[in-house]
Amino acid sequence: MALIRFDGVAHSYSGHAEKPADYALQPMNFSWDDGGAYALLGPSGCGKSTLLNICSGLLKPSEGRVFFGDRDVTDLSPERRNIAQVFQFPVLYDSMSVYDNLAFPLRNRKVQRSHIDRRVREVAEMLDLGSVLKRRASGLGAELKQKISMGRGLVRDDTSAILFDEPLTVIDPQLKWRLRRQLKEVHKQFSHTMIYVTHDQIEALTFADKVVVMSDGEIVQVGTPQELFERPEHTFVGFFIGSPGMNFIECRIDGDSAVIGERRVSLSASQANAAAQAGSGDFKLGIRPEFVEAARPGEGFAARVTAVADMGEFHLVTADLDGNELKIKLPDAHAHIQDDTLHVQFPSEWLCLYHNERLIGHEVEVAA
Numbered sequence: 280m281a282l283i284r285f286d287g288v289a290h291s292y293s294g295h296a297e298k299p300a301d302y303a304l305q306p307m308n309f310s311w312d313d314g315g316a317y318a319l320l321g322p323s324g325c326g327k328s329t330l331l332n333i334c335s336g337l338l339k340p341s342e343g344r345v346f347f348g349d350r351d352v353t354d355l356s357p358e359r360r361n362i363a364q365v366f367q368f369p370v371l372y373d374s375m376s377v378y379d380n381l382a383f384p385l386r387n388r389k390v391q392r393s394h395i396d397r398r399v400r401e402v403a404e405m406l407d408l409g410s411v412l413k414r415r416a417s418g419l420g421a422e423l424k425q426k427i428s429m430g431r432g433l434v435r436d437d438t439s440a441i442l443f444d445e446p447l448t449v450i451d452p453q454l455k456w457r458l459r460r461q462l463k464e465v466h467k468q469f470s471h472t473m474i475y476v477t478h479d480q481i482e483a484l485t486f487a488d489k490v491v492v493m494s495d496g497e498i499v500q501v502g503t504p505q506e507l508f509e510r511p512e513h514t515f516v517g518f519f520i521g522s523p524g525m526n527f528i529e530c531r532i533d534g535d536s537a538v539i540g541e542r543r544v545s546l547s548a549s550q551a552n553a554a555a556q557a558g559s560g561d562f563k564l565g566i567r568p569e570f571v572e573a574a575r576p577g578e579g580f581a582a583r584v585t586a587v588a589d590m591g592e593f594h595l596v597t598a599d600l601d602g603n604e605l606k607i608k609l610p611d612a613h614a615h616i617q618d619d620t621l622h623v624q625f626p627s628e629w630l631c632l633y634h635n636e637r638l639i640g641h642e643v644e645v646a647a
């Protein structure tokens with residue numbers, strides 16, 4: 280069931296938008312399903328906070344309506360939307376005990392004492408806070424404080440959704456993994472709708488079942504981590520996800536082939552059909568560094584190697600192919616490089632075709 284629905288929602292901070300550049304958030308139709316674990320991922324300034332604030336009610340969109348279920352909440356305040364929010368920095372009462380901090384959102388809503396006690400202990404156990412329940416929050420470190428903030432978001436079981444806005448910013452990198460895993464466990468157990476905003480792809484991919492990727496005020500793909508990796512629907516997603524990101528090679532289309540320089544790469548029937556229908560514009564082939572294979576000398580494409588970095592588990596080769604920079608991950612690069620030349624091939628199952636930056640010729644999941 281679609282729990283949160285954005286119906287023609289757009290936002291311009293100036294209040295009057297005439298062209299795309301006037302919008303911080305481009306007009307969008309989009310929804311989050313009930314009980315889903317979502318990440319909202321994109322670089323700084325792409326519109327994540329704007330979308331999150333429209334969802335929580337801190338900001339009213341300049342266009343469109345927001346629905347929670349069948350209810351139009353566009354004009355409702357954050358309090359009346361029943362949303363819990365966890366911010367970058369801990370929000371708690373230093374003078375209270377950990378227990379009282381966790382109980383606060385429930386006491387505020389006059390929940391029965393026995394229910395409060397059960398819920399606080401449940402959440403404390405999930406977040407490993409059981410042993411500090413009696414301690415005052417003031418003496419605790421940043422990680423524990425942020426866990427309490429998360430616990431305060433999780434403790435109510437009647438929230439429409441919990442929004443996490445870069446919640447691990449203050450957490451030591453070593454501890455981030457643990458906290459994220461705990462959050463995922465909590466999601467499995469409690470089944471709240473969770474929306475987790477981050478600019479860090481690792482955080483997004485390890486937390487979410489579905490990742491919403493934003494660029495320039497637009498949602499460019501909604502997909503599972505695997506879908507984003509294997510079939511980026513936009514060159515931005517290919518470039519932004521992965522380390523390093525996807526390779527893009529400029530090409531032209533000739534019948535059922537993509538032509539790079541003098542050499543041809545066979546396209547699948549659906550890619551060739553889509554290319555024929557697409558007409559003019561820019562075409563690019565996309566392939567992940569993980570999927571480029573070394574070919575025997577004389578076969579495939581000859582790429583001029585400009586650097587080889589030993590990454591321990593693999594070599595990361597940087598090479599030039601007809602003016603396109605290629606990154607290639609190989610376990611044994613030196614065995615294949617001769618006179619600064621590496622012959623490479625692109626397995627057809629991993630080759631994506633882009634027309635004007637959009638994936639074509641693949642069955643893609645349409646954003647709900």
Ligand SMILES: Nc1ncnc2c1ncn2[C@@H]1O[C@H](COP(=O)(O)OP(=O)(O)OP(=O)(O)O)[C@@H](O)[C@H]1O
Nearest residue numbers: 292293303321322323324325326327328329330478
């Ligand atoms: N109050 C505001 N007034 C005017 N412009 C704003 C305001 N808040 C954000 N913007 C602009 O709207 C665009 C989207 O900003 P937003 O904060 O939503 O992005 P973000 O992805 O959350 O970035 P970050 O990760 O840095 O917080 C940016 O161009 C930003 O400069």
